[in-house]
Amino acid sequence: MKAYHLPDLMSDLPPRVSVLRLGHRRERDKRLTSHLGLTARALGANEIILAGDHDESALETWNSVTERFGGDFDCRHESSPLSFLRQFSKDAGDGKPGIIIHLTMYGENWRKMVSEIRRDRPIVIVVGGTKVPREVFNLADYNISIGNQPHSEVSALGIFLQSMIGEVAENHFSGGEIRIVPSEFGKRVLNLEDE
Amino acid sequence: MKAYHLPDLMSDLPPRVSVLRLGHRRERDKRLTSHLGLTARALGANEIILAGDHDESALETWNSVTERFGGDFDCRHESSPLSFLRQFSKDAGDGKPGIIIHLTMYGENWRKMVSEIRRDRPIVIVVGGTKVPREVFNLADYNISIGNQPHSEVSALGIFLQSMIGEVAENHFSGGEIRIVPSEFGKRVLNLEDE
Numbered sequence: 106m107k108a109y110h111l112p113d114l115m116s117d118l119p120p121r122v123s124v125l126r127l128g129h130r131r132e133r134d135k136r137l138t139s140h141l142g143l144t145a146r147a148l149g150a151n152e153i154i155l156a157g158d159h160d161e162s163a164l165e166t167w168n169s170v171t172e173r174f175g176g177d178f179d180c181r182h183e184s185s186p187l188s189f190l191r192q193f194s195k196d197a198g199d200g201k202p203g204i205i206i207h208l209t210m211y212g213e214n215w216r217k218m219v220s221e222i223r224r225d226r227p228i229v230i231v232v233g234g235t236k237v238p239r240e241v242f243n244l245a246d247y248n249i250s251i252g253n254q255p256h257s258e259v260s261a262l263g264i265f266l267q268s269m270i271g272e273v274a275e276n277h278f279s280g281g282e283i284r285i286v287p288s289e290f291g292k293r294v295l296n297l298e299d300e
Numbered sequence: 301m302k303a304y305h306l307p308d309l310m311s312d313l314p315p316r317v318s319v320l321r322l323g324h325r326r327e328r329d330k331r332l333t334s335h336l337g338l339t340a341r342a343l344g345a346n347e348i349i350l351a352g353d354h355d356e357s358a359l360e361t362w363n364s365v366t367e368r369f370g371g372d373f374d375c376r377h378e379s380s381p382l383s384f385l386r387q388f389s390k391d392a393g394d395g396k397p398g399i400i401i402h403l404t405m406y407g408e409n410w411r412k413m414v415s416e417i418r419r420d421r422p423i424v425i426v427v428g429g430t431k432v433p434r435e436v437f438n439l440a441d442y443n444i445s446i447g448n449q450p451h452s453e454v455s456a457l458g459i460f461l462q463s464m465i466g467e468v469a470e471n472h473f474s475g476g477e478i479r480i481v482p483s484e485f486g487k488r489v490l491n492l493e494d495e
Contacts, residue, residue: 137331140452147451174449210480211487216467242486252466253480254369254473256342256458257335263446263455264462271447271459272411278449285405285448291437292406 118270119204119224122150124262127186127241128234129157140259141232142167142180148266149277150230152179156186157234175281190229190244197227205245207231208261212248219268222247230265232258313465314399314419317345319457322381322436323429324352335454336427337362337375343461344472345425347374351381352429370476385424385439392422400440402426403456407443414463417442425460427453 124145129138134157142153142163155163159182167180183189190205197203204226223246231241242248251261278284286293319340324333329352337348337358350358354377366373378384385400392398399421418441426436437443446456473479481488 133331136328137335140332140454143449143451144455147447147449148455170450176449211483211489213484214482239486248484248486250480250482251458251462252342253482254338254342254371255365256338257454259335259452259454260339260343260458263451264458264466267446267459267462285445287409287445287448288406289408289443291434291443294406 117224119226119228121152121227122266122270123152123154123227123229124150125154125156125183125186125190125229125231126234126258127156127231127237129155129160129163130234131158131160134234135160135163137257137259138163139166141262143170144259144263145266146171146176146178148263149270150266151177152181154181154183154186154189154229156183159184171281173282174278175284176278187238187240190231190241193229194244194246201226203227203229204247205229205231206247206249206265207233207237207241207245208251208258208265209233209237209242209248210250210253210255212250214253215249215251215265215268218247218249219265222269224269230262232262312419313344314421314423316347316422317461317465318347318349318422318424319345320349320351320378320381320385320424320426321429321453322351322426322432324350324355324358325429326353326355329429330355330358332452332454333358334361336457338365339454339458340461341366341371341373343458344465345461346372347376349376349378349381349384349424351378354379366476368477369473370479371473382433382435385426385436388422388424389439389441396421398422398424399442400424400426401442401444401460402428402432402436402440403446403453403460404428404432404437404443405445405448405450407445409448410444410446410460410463413442413444414460417464419464425457427457
């Protein structure tokens with residue numbers, strides 16, 4: 106059954122999913138931003154774009170995890186996130202509009218929205234820092250909340266990606282040096298380089 | 301329909317869900333631990349127990365959010381987390397064993413496990429710091445992974461709680477001073493104190 110089911114699920118995957126992290130502050134946000142990028146990668150996004158402070162160490166962490174654990178995952182710094190979003194809303198690189206999803210505790214309930222979200226075009230998921238400019242709310246095709254209680258951009262992104270593409274994306278980490286084997290009792294790690 | 305459906309869902313809620321955060325380091329983990337506790341609260345846990353460094357500021361953050369946004373959420377420091385777990389595995393406070401769930405990237409796949417997990421007894425969800433003692437794997441009734449790629453204890457906890465109890469727990473934040481109203485376009489905040 107799985108073999109027949111998977112191709113259908115695959116066609117549900119958007120062409121490309123990027124996460125845009127606004128307002129990164131090198132000292133204060135170091136580990137949260139690092140976890141945010143790893144969450145993006147583990148739950149099936151193709152890329153994280155870092156805005157705010159330029160922080161080489163964040164990019165290094167993400168690249169190093171991809172090298173060790175496989176898959177394709179891009180990361181880069183963006184010094185003009187608003188210009189980038191304005192452009193993306195008109196042209197995702199092929200002359201046609203991309204889809205912008207803004208995760209915010211002020212947004213519409215994700216359970217209500219997740220099945221309605223278009224996924225036929227490249228997607229940018231915007232994840233705020235402290236103060237998100239009003240223009241981001243306006244540029245977004247969807248302002249989405251994971252509950253309307255304060256929690257974390259990391260859990261919000263994880264839950265949203267999981268519900269949108271997680272199941273399909275989960276097993277697509279080819280290559281890499283090591284692989285964790287799921288186990289009820291403990292640590293089973295395959296070192297692929299030894300084989 | 302909703303009115304009929306909700307009581308059934310409610311009976312699916314475990315008697316009590318606590319999150320035990322191991323190995324907190326006051327400086328390095330400050331904001332991650334803060335986000336972890338807020339995630340526990342927002343996604344329906346009843347309590348977070350902080351082990352590692354005693355950190356009053358984390359407890360203050362959680363209490364302050366509960367005061368402003370409502371609901372019941374407890375937090376405390378635990379100086380002997382392993383003793384606590386040993387005891388809980390035998391006696392959850394009423395002379396009968398509690399259920400221990402350990403979230404770890406080495407664990408069994410959560411999609412496979414989540415429907416099998418017992419929820420008829422109080423639950424402690426253990427979330428690691430860097431080095432989790434072997435004994436935690438052994439004490440746990442379930443070692444569970446949210447994918448076997450490295451990401452974040454914050455997103456792992458969020459996804460797990462969401463899948464286990466999130467839907468039922470989401471609307472149980474009574475009281476508090478402010479409430480966010482879900483909105484497609486932006487910020488709608490009710491100040492309950494004005495009313």
